Amino acid sequence: MSIKGYQTKLAEAQGKLSRKKKGSNRYKKAKRQLAKLHRKIANQRRDFHHKVARKLVNRYGVIVHEDLNINGLSRSPLAKGVLDAGWAQFLQILAYKAAEAGRRVIKVDPKYTSQDCPVCGYREKRPLWVREFTCPSCGTLLHRDVAAAVNILARARTEPAGIGALT
Ligand SMILES: [Zn+2]
Known part of the structure; x- marks a missing residue:
């Protein structure tokens, strides 16, 4: 069903x-x-x-996601408990399967991942309902989630606990 x-x-x-x-x-x-x-x-x-x-x-050989524990997952208080419980369960399953298959899972600090421009770094807070990411500084236009994903991956490359192994 x-x-x-x-x-x-x-x-x-x-x-x-x-x-x-x-x-x-x-x-x-x-x-x-x-x-x-x-x-x-x-x-x-x-x-x-x-x-x-x-x-x-x-x-994928390497999977990067935002760390749930740093400031909680939800960017809005909306249905936070339920969402976080579901997400936590998923990440557990993912970590287990990845370990089993010899894949790497990297958690990064979720701070500003949805605010920073992935091209020029300009930071702007957007309400959650804005699905498009437009940068007032460099004009980059992306889907909000894509912009965040690019930032998350970039963070995995630069954080000390991150990626030496990505390359
Ligand atoms: Zn920009």
């Missing part, structure tokens, strides 16, 4: 539970069904993480 399908199912199951009388057998049953659905969703998410990690590890 698709993520969207699960979301609909989840909403239905939650609605069903809310209509049952607390403590009744039907309530307990609805609660079990809801818990089962949550487990299914968690499993599906884990499978997805494994798949993506496998793909990355097969394809």
Whole structure:
């Protein structure tokens, strides 16, 4: 089932539970069904993480990502807990698979990676909804995530714990 399908199912199951009388057998049953659905969703998410990690590890010798522990991942407080939990799980799976395959995973400080121009270094804070990166200093135009990715990779090359081994 698709993520969207699960979301609909989840909403239905939650609605069903809310209509049952607390403590009744039907309530307990609805609660079990809801818990089962949550487990299914968690499993599906884990499978997805494994798949993506496998793909990355097969394809790249070195994988660089922002360090989760430095200032948290989310650049907005939006759904922070859930997002970070999912991301942390993914990074764990990635690290494990990479180690198994002899690949290198490098974490870098996420500070300013989405603010700095990857071409000229001009720093500007942008609200999260701005998906395009335009540099007022040198005119570079990139997708926000691409600009951040270039910065993250560049950081991996320069940080002491980084990349001597990238070359
Ligand atoms: Zn620039």
